[in-house]
Amino acid sequence: MTTPTTPTTPVQGTARQHRADAYVRRVLALCESKRTRADLRSGLGRPVEQCNYLHRYLVPLLPERMHPDGKRAHYAVAALIAARPRVTRDADTAAAAPCAGDGTGAGAGDGATSPWWQRPNLGTSLAQAVRVGGLKGDSAEGDLHLLTRQSTNAIHPRLPSLTQHLLRVGVAIDWPVLLEDLTWWNRDQDRIATRWLESYFRVVSAEDRTPTVPTHKDPS
Numbered sequence: 540m541t542t543p544t545t546p547t548t549p550v551q552g553t554a555r556q557h558r559a560d561a562y563v564r565r566v567l568a569l570c571e572s573k574r575t576r577a578d579l580r581s582g583l584g585r586p587v588e589q590c591n592y593l594h595r596y597l598v599p600l601l602p603e604r605m606h607p608d609g610k611r612a613h614y615a616v617a618a619l620i621a622a623r624p625r626v627t628r629d630a631d632t633a634a635a636a637p638c639a640g641d642g643t644g645a646g647a648g649d650g651a652t653s654p655w656w657q658r659p660n661l662g663t664s665l666a667q668a669v670r671v672g673g674l675k676g677d678s679a680e681g682d683l684h685l686l687t688r689q690s691t692n693a694i695h696p697r698l699p700s701l702t703q704h705l706l707r708v709g710v711a712i713d714w715p716v717l718l719e720d721l722t723w724w725n726r727d728q729d730r731i732a733t734r735w736l737e738s739y740f741r742v743v744s745a746e747d748r749t750p751t752v753p754t755h756k757d758p759s
Contacts, residue, residue: 556655559715562600566617566714569596579621584696587614608691612721615695616714619702627706659713660720661686662735664705666742673708676743683739687732691725 570576575596582590587610597617601610659667665683668674674682682701686694702712720731 555719556715559718562613563616563620563714563718565600566620569617570621570623576621579617582614582618583622583699584615585618586692586695587611590614590618593617606722608725609722611691611695612718612724615698615721616718619698619717620714622699622703624703624707655716655719656734658716659711660716660735660738661712662737662739663742664710664712666739667710668705668708669743671708671710673705673710680739683735687728687735691721694724695721 566579570579578592579596582593587607593614597614601613605613662683665674665679669676669679686697686701689697705712720735724731
């Protein structure tokens with residue numbers, strides 16, 4: 540089996556981006572069925588070899604030959620999408636309508652036309668949770684540093700509880716971006732981890748730099 544290499548041109552990167560977006564849209568469509576959601580949810584945190592109920596849905600969506608890391612990432616993201624809270628699923632159904640854009644169901648707007656580095660990654664989502672009061676800064680930063688040091692086998696079991704908490708506090712997750720990051724984690728961990736950390740501190744520090752508008756009391 541030929542091991543894929545990291546794309547080196549914008550065209551290749553855009554093609555991968557579109558494939559990831561399309562995959563997420565199809566998983567969102569599958570999740571409109573209660574039974575299918577339950578079957579996909581059974582794969583939460585599990586390796587592909589333990590995801591017996593997912594094969595019937597995901598095998599038709601994936602190439603016959605796929606790197607094991609990529610296959611595990613696709614199974615993992617499908618399970619995470621299926622496990623979304625009810626309120627998030629309702630919003631996703633509206634956002635995933637035909638020609639809705641990014642296919643994340645996360646309200647990212649025109650994300651499909653934005654380069655990967657401009658779309659929200661897991662570091663961005665953790666920072667947004669801090670900004671809305673859904674996580675304490677020290678806790679979010681500690682979780683992020685821990686995640687960036689983990690191997691694939693350690694990071695996958697941590698994602699279900701983390702992503703569900705983010706969704707419950709109203710923070711969007713760009714599923715195609717998470718899919719790509721998990722796909723390449725074992726082969727490009729340092730670069731992906733750095734991007735997560737940079738995004739986290741950029742969003743958190745942006746709040747600190749927001750100027751405070753003075754209030755003026757009525758002199759009367």
